[in-house]
Amino acid sequence: FxxxxxxxxxxxxxxxxxxxxxxxxxxxxxxxxxxxxxxxxxxxxxxxxxxxxxxxxHPTTVLPLNENLEKPIAQQFGLVAVPNTPAPNFALPDLSGHIYRLTGRVVADRPKVTLVNFWASWCPHCIEEIPSMKALAEAYPANELQVRACGRVYQAIRRLIPCAD
Structure with a gap:
């Protein structure tokens, strides 16, 4: 709706x-x-x-996929496969001053997926998604998923996330 x-x-x-x-x-x-x-x-x-x-x-079950579609769903919506290319490296401090880098770690220690979430302290939708990002990160082992949230104004982030002290 x-x-x-x-x-x-x-x-x-x-x-x-x-x-x-x-x-x-x-x-x-x-x-x-x-x-x-x-x-x-x-x-x-x-x-x-x-x-x-x-x-x-209000259906309570998920409908099965229609296997007889003329075009696969990916083609219907214009989705295309993209090559798996490494993201550019970055080095950013967290609220404690620890520097995080995207690359440069031993391959065995890297998570399979790193989600970099750019957000702003003035954006209500960004603030609302903080708990869900935290829950997402906690739902996976550290070697599977790592979530990094990047904001711009250090003081504003400190006010919004007091538990980081």
Whole structure:
């Protein structure tokens, strides 16, 4: 289920350079009229959408793949295989000052997959995904998956992740 909200992207007004944390009543003071109207209409639209979704079927089993498709799913969606090429090396400090490098370690000590997540302290979606990234990293052995999160502003990261001290 999806609904397009015209002239609004990620609930950030397109013309603002810094996010605003305001109530629904005051959005008209800093948003363009069409953005404020869309934002103020959102609670009613969520209620309407939830009522529509409640009426929809809720299957409890996964449907089998259709083996008789004319084109494989990868071709239907334009997915193409890419060659396995090494990522460029980097050397970045963590919050404790320890330097992490992507390459340069003994091959046997490297994880099979390294996920580098670039995020920003001002991005609510980035902040919301921190616990899921942590859970993902903890769900795999260290030799299978390593997650590295890269942010720009050291002080902001310290405020968001106080347990790093």
């Amino acid at each position: 999806a609904r397009i909200i015209p002239d609004v992207r990620d609930y950030f007004p397109l013309h603002l350079h810094t996010p605003q944390n305001e109530t629904l009543k005051s959005v008209a003071q800093f948003m363009k009229p069409q953005e404020a109207a869309a934002f103020q209409a959102l609670p009613a639209e969520i209620l309407e959408s939830s009522q529509l979704l409640a009426q929809a079927e």
